[in-house]
Amino acid sequence: MKTLTVALPGREYDIVIERGLLDRAGELCRKTLPGAPRLFVVTDSTVGPLYLKRIIPPLEAAGFETAVCEIPAGEASKCAGELARLWECMMDFGLTRTDAVVALGGGVVGDLAGFAAATILRGVAFVQIPTTLLAQVDSSVGGKVAIDLDHGKNLAGAFWQPKLVLMDPDTLDTLPDATFADGMAEVVKYGCILDGAFFSFLAQRPSRAAIMVEIEHVLYTCCNLKRMVVEKDERDTGKRMLLNFGHTLGHAYEKAGHYETWTHGQAVAAGMVQAARLGTRLGVTPAGTAEEIAALLTPLGLPTSIPCTGEEYAAAIGLDKKGAGAEISVILLEALGKAVPHKMPKAALLEELT
Ligand code: NAD
């Protein structure tokens, strides 16, 4: 078992990583929430049938009364309609401020259930039990919770830290390859921005099977890096922005594909390679870095470039007539393992990209 503590003053919490941990969810939740009578479990229509039968008995054995609310699997559920439905179900259940919400699923469930927990009764405790690689290495840690609006992704949300994060790497066994690869894009990102030795470690394990042999170490390393960033900059005004490496261009690619053609992980993968190329053209990133990143991503089936027009890049970087002179901070690599913010005029960035 590996445990990390996110040491945010007054809101500290543990991240526990262990194969088979679902079976111990009850005792660990009880330790963290000694006085909570009820748990409101949110899951989705794929994860529920796979894992509810594993997790509900240990939660009830630890003395919790439970209710389950299942949302349809997929990003479309991260919406105001599902949020309102969760609030009403929580009230039907009789949730009080001494109870807690449990998010069992990927980033969609975590973001939605977390936002519901942050807002119901002006905020109740919540526990993250992430079941995708992306949710384990990224979205379950750090307290960003949100829903999407018609105007864009994650536009209504909060910072609401969980009380506990429980990761069972065995849950990754049921992920489709493409969903596993999406999470690997974020895993590779940590190596790129903060840990060159971890990047080399990943380069020596170029397949899902090889990564799974070392999965506890991979999860621990990624969560530890995110912990350090979040402890320094919980509210995303400085160092946390380094986590956006590959994401500015990635957002352009996601948008260009109308959020249907490319998954977030695929878009971030291409975004990282293109950001490395951009950095090299700007004299910040050593030549060859983009190829080294691509060599990790390609065996996982992730793309290293995605077609995108000048208009699509301009929209994604917020370059309109009003913003033509405005600056943007893009995250570039000074080396593998060392990311830096790089300020430049948006118009100059667009010129470099097209
Ligand atoms: P997801 O939650 O939609 O999960 C992907 C798919 O995998 C879903 O169909 C889900 O039902 C299925 N699934 C989940 N666990 C499974 C398992 N163990 N076995 C089989 N299938 C399983 O997507 P995701 O990639 O986990 O998360 C993406 C979301 O996370 C986006 O909404 C994104 O905005 C958000 N996100 C949030 C943060 C944050 O800091 N809060 C960070 C990154 C991403």
Ligand code: GLY
């Ligand atoms: N996923 C980026 C962040 O948590 O800040």
